Amino acid sequence: MDRRRVLVFLTLLLVPLGGLEARLAWVQVLNRDEYAGAPRRRWLEIAPAPRGRIVDRHGCVLARDALSFDLWVVLEEFEKRPETRAALGLTGLDERIERIYERINKLMEARPERERWRIYARERRTPYLLAQGLSFDLARTVETNLDRFPGCIVRETLRREYPARSVGALVVGHLSWPAGDEPKRLLEESGFEDVVDDDTLQLLARRGVFDQEMLGRKGVERACQEHLRGRPGLLQQERDPQTGEKSWLEIISPRPGRDIELTLDLELQQEVEALLAEVQKRVTAVVLDPSNGEVLVLATNAPFDPNDFIPPKNGDALRAYFDPEGARPLLSHATQEQFALGSIFKIVTSIAGLEEGKTTPDRLIECRGAFIPGVQHTRCWTVNHDPPLPPHGPLTVADALERSCNCYFYELGQELGLEPISRWAERLGLGVHSGIELGDIIGELPRPEKVSRWTASQSHALAIGQGALAVTPIQVARLIAAVGNGGVLVRPHVVRGGALNVPLPIRKETLETVKRGLRNVVHGDHGTARESGLAAFDVAGKTSSAQAPKEAHAWFGGYTSKVAIVVLVEHGGSGGGAAAPVTAKILEKLK
């Protein structure tokens, strides 16, 4: 215990203190600039990149970004002159200002009592978005008479517009605000982190720089999001230390999105949509180029206008679109809804039977009206017809297709069993994704490995396209196209350059037989579509009346040398009576 030891250790304590002081001098004074890094508090703005245009096959514009004007308002200034509100001449202004105050209130409530007045004052000095899509005249008036419109700020932005409105909307799709962590993801993918530090990145995130950019939600707008979107740039405000002048420096230049060329024919699409609008029931029509799968028309009579999603939004329209009781036009019945197919499936059964050697083009099977006497669901349609028709008698496969005889296919289905039918259905594009870019469902197709028990009556049902089979119209269009183009399975696509053709292993003889049958459906003496007006065209096809609750779905799938067409009238009754006439009208437009 001696004092010297205490003094020694006290000295030891002072040494590190001296070291720290030296380091501080080094960091703070001698090498300050090196350690302090980039200038602080950079003011950054996003330079928006215009979304690419969407054009049809002839270059007609379906979607584009147009210059637009937004009105921002600083409430404190704005409310000094009450007459400004009226001078703007905008409708719904009071309501919108009220909404801004609601937001401010929400902000205030999140903070302790004593801070609220300050939040309130601060927010009233912060610009808020008041109106979007200002007319050019109003924007000019406000910009040139700033003294008359205190607190008003006009900003140029890009606004998506769809000049064709609802035409082709099913393919084009629509946009909406980013949700959830999408703004965060957009920021991460922006490439900004290469040029700014993490703090600035967090600052940008806090300011919500990507909260305003609308993203594709449906159709091509969504499917080609990456292509269309481009990359926003980053602007940095620089202040000249001498003059104090501020200027904007482009750190990252915005890269505009690329254009998308659709396979659609806008004019045709418009005509078909107008034509479908006259049909009472919900109807879907698909027109394909059978040689390469290009979708020329994808139409329905439940239209929506993608412009309604762009601010200023059309609230009433949007409510109607999302009303679960309503028509739900945003759900594409061509790709995202599945239906019983019915007799069109007989094409598949025929091909399977001929290819598997279970039948020949010449083999006759007699239709006696009832396939198994006394069993209700194995009757031919002639029996259920009002008035009942005589049985078809002995038929070849082509005849059976022409007359849509159930009994022939009951027999053939029973002989084939599940596996070959299922295999050929899948080869012809049923039960699998069609490949269309719009995001389609696969429907339902019984498969041997999936079903535990398979009975003859299930084979009967499947052979005529009933039972556990559900398809989308786009799948049917693919099937029809494959028959029409001589046995090549195409990929239906809406964006140019997306063709993918797969030849199917179908013998020429088989196709000839089936095609003969399909041609007679329209042109034969007994064809189910002979009285639908189709006979005027060089067209072959198949009708279908698929059993459904209430009334049967009416289908017609047909092809000419140039197009494959599928029309589905939901609960429309008979294919020959409801769907085939619509097809005839479409073919009329195609001439």
Place this chain on the structure above:
Amino acid sequence: MTSSFVGKISLPLAGSAALLVGMGLFALWSHDQEGHQYFQKQVTWVGVGVVALLVMLGPHYRHSRHFAYPIYLALVASLVALLVFARKTNGAQGWFALGPLKVQPAEFVKIGVVLVLARWLAASRHVHTLRGLAAPILLALTPMGLILLQPDFGTAMLFVPVLFAMLYVAGARRKYLLVGLAALLVVTPFAYRFGLKEYQRDRLTSFLWPDKVDKDLSRQQMQSVRACAAGGLAGAESGGYYVSERHTDFVFSIVAEELGFLGTSFVLLLFAVLFVQAGWIAARTREPYGRLLAVGLLVFLAMQVFINIGMAIGVAPITGLTLPFMSYGGSSLVSCMLALGLILNVGARWVPTFSSRDLDPGHVAIREFVPQEKKWL
């Protein structure tokens, strides 16, 4: 407390601590511009701390000897309880929730360990032998191990220099201390490799190889260094740098940014005054318990100062140690105030004594000092 007692309290020591607390409050005020919530809470804690300090000043410090073991045992028990019960927070379980308060026993264990070591060493006649070192080492390593398990590597690390300093001052042989130091140097790499968790290693190495470790951690330190540098000579406008948990671990960077080199030098000067004054109190106190108390507490404070400031300016690892008197946080501030109270107490009870070396003919008050136990001679 007589007026003569009050007059004996070391003004430079108390004054430098008060100014440091003031600097800490200033930093909190400017850090939290909106509402000054941290500032307001900290003001309350300063009040509590001052009360704690006065309580420590009241009775003669030697009475604390009687409480050394109970306090020590209670604190060790609380550490054990913490390991058993406490909820996991942020990967470390370092605090008890007492209603709205979070109490960190580790902050107080430091004082408990100093008390018990001082008592043991003051009473031991075998400090100069190897066997005599076993008990104090055990006394120090038990809580250290428990804190390591929390795991709070930073706080645990503090116990080593404190133990060494107290053994050295108590008269342990240099030979043993040097051997101990050497052993520590040999063991450290192994402990580093096998004893530490991944994230702890990252923290330790982040200041050496900022690129190789977790981005967040090194970024935190990098931001702190940048903020310090931005302060320059006389300080800069606040803002721009975002350092998480800045009000606790990185409070020094606020001062550095706002007041610059002049401000940080002032803070270092205050700490230097504090060290010298406390060291002087230890040096002149011949009564071993008081001297050891002052030494132990001083080393705790000093080590935290070195590591925390070093961390803020990028020359020490990130350990989560607070800056005495300045960092936000009740446990930290109150424990520092307690330590300060004890040191001031030791200083104020000083009576000049005769010895062969420091004869002080001006005073004859030696008879006032009547030791209750004579073991320490």
